[in-house]
Amino acid sequence: MSAPPPEAAPDGAAAAESGTFRSPGGNTVRTVVPSGTAKGGSAQASADASNLELYIQGDARTARSISFRVNLYQGARVAHEVVIAWGDGTTHTATVTGGEILYDVRHTYPRPGEYTVTVTATDTVNGVQAVNRLPFTTPGSFFAPHAPTRLLDTRAGIGASRAKVGAYTPVRLKIAGNAQVPAGVTAVVLNVTATNATAGGHVSVYPSGRERPKTSNVNYTAGQTVPNQVIVPVGKDGYIELYNGGWNAVDLIADVTGYFDRAAADGYTSVNPVRFVDTREGLGAARGQIAGQGTVGVQITGRSGIPAGATAVALNVTVTDPKQAGHLTVFPSGQAAPSTSSLNFTSGQTVANSVIVPVGADGKISVRNGAWAGTDVIIDVVGYYGAGSKAAFATWRLGLPPEGGPFRHIDTRGLPPNNWPCLAGGYYALHLNSGNRYDLPIEAHVTNLTVTTTTGPGHLSVAPDPNSAHAYQYGYAVKPPRPTTSALNWTAGKDVSNLVQAKTGPHGVIDLWNQSSREVHYIVDWFGEYDAY
Numbered sequence: 001m002s003a004p005p006p007e008a009a010p011d012g013a014a015a016a017e018s019g020t021f022r023s024p025g026g027n028t029v030r031t032v033v034p035s036g037t038a039k040g041g042s043a044q045a046s047a048d049a050s051n052l053e054l055y056i057q058g059d060a061r062t063a064r065s066i067s068f069r070v071n072l073y074q075g076a077r078v079a080h081e082v083v084i085a086w087g088d089g090t091t092h093t094a095t096v097t098g099g100e101i102l103y104d105v106r107h108t109y110p111r112p113g114e115y116t117v118t119v120t121a122t123d124t125v126n127g128v129q130a131v132n133r134l135p136f137t138t139p140g141s142f143f144a145p146h147a148p149t150r151l152l153d154t155r156a157g158i159g160a161s162r163a164k165v166g167a168y169t170p171v172r173l174k175i176a177g178n179a180q181v182p183a184g185v186t187a188v189v190l191n192v193t194a195t196n197a198t199a200g201g202h203v204s205v206y207p208s209g210r211e212r213p214k215t216s217n218v219n220y221t222a223g224q225t226v227p228n229q230v231i232v233p234v235g236k237d238g239y240i241e242l243y244n245g246g247w248n249a250v251d252l253i254a255d256v257t258g259y260f261d262r263a264a265a266d267g268y269t270s271v272n273p274v275r276f277v278d279t280r281e282g283l284g285a286a287r288g289q290i291a292g293q294g295t296v297g298v299q300i301t302g303r304s305g306i307p308a309g310a311t312a313v314a315l316n317v318t319v320t321d322p323k324q325a326g327h328l329t330v331f332p333s334g335q336a337a338p339s340t341s342s343l344n345f346t347s348g349q350t351v352a353n354s355v356i357v358p359v360g361a362d363g364k365i366s367v368r369n370g371a372w373a374g375t376d377v378i379i380d381v382v383g384y385y386g387a388g389s390k391a392a393f394a395t396w397r398l399g400l401p402p403e404g405g406p407f408r409h410i411d412t413r414g415l416p417p418n419n420w421p422c423l424a425g426g427y428y429a430l431h432l433n434s435g436n437r438y439d440l441p442i443e444a445h446v447t448n449l450t451v452t453t454t455t456g457p458g459h460l461s462v463a464p465d466p467n468s469a470h471a472y473q474y475g476y477a478v479k480p481p482r483p484t485t486s487a488l489n490w491t492a493g494k495d496v497s498n499l500v501q502a503k504t505g506p507h508g509v510i511d512l513w514n515q516s517s518r519e520v521h522y523i524v525d526w527f528g529e530y531d532a533y
Contacts, residue, residue, distance in 0.1 A: 032127055088110060192230050197222055228354070272463065297366050312357060322374070323347060408523070442530065
């Protein structure tokens, strides 16, 4: 006879954070088998006399999957037909002897959502049927594009008081129910900008109600205006917090471009980073700088495998050789330019920022130069969203604390074995493992990459690596080709960050290429993953 597992009420909120969902045996409902089914004749037992209880447990293993087990505690030592109805119209059937456990039944849902799993065990010998139910919520969510909209500007009193955010102080920002972002969203995509800084510092963005993580999203110095894209879980109260980790107060701006929700329609597909636009060469746009206050359209769908149904695209946008200070705005084609910014620049600066932007009905996006003088623009595509894509975004994964990410993956300034810089022209092979999830591959990891202790200018490229961690450990890895795209740019003495949606190689390895003539140090903060299973 199997021992009963500990009693635990199926608390959906707690279970969603721990990844384990339970419905105890006390929830079992027993009935008499329908007439004509029982085989026991006069020996048939009544449902009230049976002690059969179903202890059921589901463990989230990927963004849309569950690993399930059923304990037929105190069931008669005869064969029971067990039917698991997953709540999506499909079932699993097995034969289990009473008193034993059905282990490790796996199921992947077609899309994220909230499901009720129903387990029915039938003992036809004794004429007893037992039923227990388990609510299950997938860790993953799909994406919904949102027209770029300003949610926070402390300079103008939008979303918070009209005042700088104090040193070592957080500001709360309402997400759910704000600017048509629905209640129940799991995460939000923001472009966060720090400006009017009088000293150096950093900004950490995290869900309301959780402990502030030891990670950063934006690094700034005095006089800089620095943006960075952020994908951050939303707290249970619908808010996030933006913490100013600087010595002095700073103004903060946040523009929403999308959110993740289990009711949303669009999954994610990563691509090997590919250059779509380079105005220096006439690639994807007219050759020559985008004029001050000028706008150009960029065709996205129908190129490099981006399908016609793509609703949004993930980009890395770089400004180079601008003639004056200004900002760039990336927005859907066919719409008026919003009063938001995608990246900010100063005269002569080369600077990059990650952007997720909805695609217009004509398959294009628009790029507006908000400066009064021209600038060159480079755009690399790293992925797209659409109804035909299957990867869901999740900030929870196995091996993390119950509250999930983010966490600091590496800091090459730190302790062994990661305490060495990336040499000039070299690459750092970073293994992002799958978290004991049946060794299924990840579509892409969401990371914030920071380059620090820089002594000269350069840029960083991120690309999938064909080798495994084992190949590097035992010396048989083949050097991968040097990529021709970029993820961030830096100058001497500056700490520069950018969000990177990194497509991994077949063995979970990505390469961080130091495309400069000086060594640099890397900091990698993990914020989530796109999982197609």
